[in-house]
Amino acid sequence: MTQGLSVKLDDLRRPPTRLAAWVRRHQRGVDLAIDIVVVLLACVPQMIAMILRDSAGEWWGYLILAVVAAALMVRRRWPFTVMVVVGVACALSPLAQPGYGFPQGPFAFAIYTVASRQSTARALLGYGIALPATVLATVPYSLNGVRPPLPLLDSFSLLALIIGVIVRNRREHNEWLTRFVNQRIENAAVTERTRIAAEMHDVVAHALTMVVSLADGARSIREKDPEKADAAVAQIASTGREALGEMHRTLGLLRNADAGLDANLHHSGDNLPSLEELVDDVRAAGLGVTLTRTGPSVPEDTALRQTIYRIVQESLTNTLRHAAGATRAAVAITRSGRGVVITVEDDGAPVAGRIIPGHGLAGIAQRARAYGGTAQSEPRIGGGWRTRVELPAPGGVDG
Template identity: 55%
Template sequence: MTESLRVRLADLQRPSWPPLAWLRRHAVVVDVVVVLAACVPHLIAMIFRAGDVGWWGYPLLAITAAALLMRRRWPLTMLVVVAISCAASPLAQPGFGYPMIPFAFALYTVASLEPPTRALIGYGVGVASTALATIPYSLSGTAPPLVALLDPFALIALVIGLVVRGRRERRVALAQLVNERIENAASLERARIAAEMHDVVAHSISVMVALANGADAGWSAHPERARAAVGKIGVVGRDALTDIHRVLHILRGADAELDGSLHESGPNLPTLEALAVTYRDAGLHVELTQHGRPLPDDPALRIAVYRIVQEALTNTLRHATGASSATVTVTATAAEVAVEVTDDGMPSRTAPEVGHGLTGITERARRHGGDSTAGPLPGRGWRTHATLRIGAGDA
């Protein structure tokens, strides 16, 4: 599911002018255009002044063109080759000076594709090669041109290349950030779904096991009660299947509707009284007491209270040795709801697992701005306590 949601770099680019978009898809064509733009003006000048150009001027220009064609594969190497070729050009073309346009294209490529430090190194190579280009003037006795450390062509190429690289890096970082948030959201949803499935399956199976054990133990002495327990197993199993189908149906829906669907399913849950009856049928005497105000009409809060009580009672059935009774106390005020579940069993060596049980209780409480505690009581028994603030859902 998350793969279909992942953001590609192209998704973050604005729609391009169609010819420009076509050029982006055909890099070889762009490279040929760059070679033509960089070398053709110099070639035309050489043709018009053929009498002043040595024969090796054309191979030097060909080397420059070939290097520019390789600009994407080996940017820095390409720049060095172009710089050396341009520096040697005045040997074949006295009076022509340093061909800056090819070097500007080479420097732009390095600045846009390589780290900024390499771009600065490339700029330094350009300054050094410009200085080398003055040697033929000195050898011929001609006054050499001044070597400019801040050549406008080179500076413009460097700045544009750095800007292009910076924009590309920002798009990459943005795509990574969006994908990380998608992964985090998917992980949170998986955790919530796992907790929901745990609540349904662990509760139902624990009750069914307790009913089956009770039916087996009392089959001879109390056959009617045993048959009733077996019938109750079927009821609990069907309810569990209904809950599982509900969760699976939600999973098949759109992700945007997942959270709302889980919350809206709250009214379909049984009441706390019905939950207590289920555990009584399983052999655990549950005393339910509700103090203060009625629970607010908030499906998310009601689900949290129901699941906390359900998980605590399930832990009693699964992990408390010799537990015969449990007390559930729900106290609602104008500001918060407090849930307390105690039992009279001895905690077994296999305490309630941290996977989805007690962790699920804590997460549900914290989702509503509260917290939870759980631990043994003095002597014997186990206490689970949670508080949930009213109106603080997902605080």
């Protein structure tokens, strides 16, 4: 589990026992041994009976028994064909051994194989083959004036059919459950990749926007105010180092995605700077930003705080990148009984040809939906842009 999101249900199961592991390594040999045991259990009792009653039997009864034994050895490969062959052979057996009856053991193993490996309809068809065969098996009894044991003639076949269907249904259910769980794991992996991609977008877009803004500011004041230019360059270096650290952390999550990625991504909010630090960085890039908080404090919920931080970060980044002439922005965090409301407004106008739909605003909306909230972005009356996000807050209003 070191190559990305490759975890499967089999990885979560207990390691097999030494015996189970040995059986898996020697599966073909184990299957052959089981087939031999099946043939012995199915055919030896009839062979003993034929030997003890040799004077009343026909020689071709042994040939029929050999055909049954050979067919049972390949029952896994051709289940239905073997069932038909064994059924016909067992129906002929009473003619070779009058009074012995229909040999139920071999046919029970044959019909079990069909019921456990193929459809129920085929198994029922095989059971239907047994019915006329059992009737044929009663003929020698009637000729000898003995009442045939009809209730017992097909009991083994019926029991084998039921057990086979149960085994097949259980196996199919386990296979379906495995596919279902693996699909859920894959869906979760895709969701986490999407969340990490959004995290990377926020980190890179914000850092590059800050660097470009600071670089432009430093160049414009380089001759007039060298000290401020040097401070802007230092801020560029600091922003780059912070972005590099966040990228390393996020990529580390991606590399270790199988080891509790969801929890790690939520707890990654513990390492985020405060909103005040974010606002200070944006101010250093030349945009006047105010931050106001209204109502009780935001709950100590890592996922909620991370969502708020990223939404504010992306909104301010959009202002720096896409709002021409923007000189100020206002960030308001309002806590009420319904949750947390985030409002970010600016006084700029969209830059023609530079709006990239499906990235910043879409990322804000996705983060809001992921936390069970809503997001709305629209132009303000009189100019500028407003982004408003409502998020549910766990635990109700803090006292």
